[in-house]
Amino acid sequence: MTRIAIAALGWLLGASSLSADQPVPKWNEVDSWIYQLTGYPQGKLDRIAKADSDLVVVDLSRDGGADYFTRSEISAVQQSGKIVLAYFEIGAIEKYRPEWKDVPEDLMAGPVDGWPKEQYVRYWDERWWPVVKGRVDQAIRAGFDGAYLDMITTYEEIPGTGIALEERANRMVSLIARISRHAKMQAPDFKIVPQNCPELYSWSPWSGIPNKTYLRSIDGIGIESVFFLAHDKPATAPWCREVRDNALTIRRRGKLVLGVDYARKASNISESYRRQRKLGFVPYVSVVALDRIFSEPQSAERSPSEDGSR
Numbered sequence: 001m002t003r004i005a006i007a008a009l010g011w012l013l014g015a016s017s018l019s020a021d022q023p024v025p026k027w028n029e030v031d032s033w034i035y036q037l038t039g040y041p042q043g044k045l046d047r048i049a050k051a052d053s054d055l056v057v058v059d060l061s062r063d064g065g066a067d068y069f070t071r072s073e074i075s076a077v078q079q080s081g082k083i084v085l086a087y088f089e090i091g092a093i094e095k096y097r098p099e100w101k102d103v104p105e106d107l108m109a110g111p112v113d114g115w116p117k118e119q120y121v122r123y124w125d126e127r128w129w130p131v132v133k134g135r136v137d138q139a140i141r142a143g144f145d146g147a148y149l150d151m152i153t154t155y156e157e158i159p160g161t162g163i164a165l166e167e168r169a170n171r172m173v174s175l176i177a178r179i180s181r182h183a184k185m186q187a188p189d190f191k192i193v194p195q196n197c198p199e200l201y202s203w204s205p206w207s208g209i210p211n212k213t214y215l216r217s218i219d220g221i222g223i224e225s226v227f228f229l230a231h232d233k234p235a236t237a238p239w240c241r242e243v244r245d246n247a248l249t250i251r252r253r254g255k256l257v258l259g260v261d262y263a264r265k266a267s268n269i270s271e272s273y274r275r276q277r278k279l280g281f282v283p284y285v286s287v288v289a290l291d292r293i294f295s296e297p298q299s300a301e302r303s304p305s306e307d308g309s310r
Helices: 003-012 046-050 071-079 126-141 165-186 212-217 238-252 266-279
Strands: 033-036 055-059 083-089 092-094 108-112 115-121 146-150 191-194 220-224 256-262 282-286
Touching: 033 256, 033 282, 046 071, 071 083, 083 092, 083 126, 083 191, 126 146, 126 165, 146 165, 165 191, 165 212, 220 238, 238 256, 238 266, 256 266, 266 282
Parallel strands: 033 055, 055 083, 083 146, 146 191, 191 220, 220 256, 256 282
Antiparallel strands: 092 115, 108 115
């Protein structure tokens, strides 16, 4: 039964504003998503709750600071038939976050390129774990269904560590695995979705040998700029193709792949949805600010994925 049919049935039976929750899709049946990190009207999630989507990614807090979304607010979105993931970084710290003042200066490793108010952190240092743990615990307290982890790219980009790339990759995998263990001990169904760096599915970026620790630790992966970099620039560089290939490998291993492209042109938006779906990814197109909701264009023709699932 569709959500529209459920709503109609509730009205016919005299239900008060659909007292019964709308059904939430199973994880492996997610077919659409919304990614919004700022610009919530009046600091509320009402517009997201009303949007047509199976899954949403929102910030842990309404203002990027300590004004965290509450359990009742997250529950209201879930009751609209959506899985809700909490966004936060695990490889960097933004100056406006409440933990900023508590992060030792020597734990920071320089500004993130293009984001002067954000610093890379030495994510393997034990002093960083309380920050990450605190964010996971906050997401669980608020009733989120999982966590969407950003700045995995720190393992590649962090300057001046004197640590080999492969070792930095292994340390990032270890952090993701630790997050997963900690979260699932409290909430077994809590989902772990890192953003970018699908090459971590192998023990090293070059071996191609499956990294079982990484694959066991994640429930899906988010990929930026699948076919379009910000904004409307075709993602045709060799590294872009490599990212798609690695994400597709993770998809074939039964993990959900959430893809987001950054485009404004209608033709590119439609192309992104079509090509992502063909790979079996769950597509979304937005702008870099991630400050508003966009809908899938009706012109985006759906074609079966290569494994025939859609």
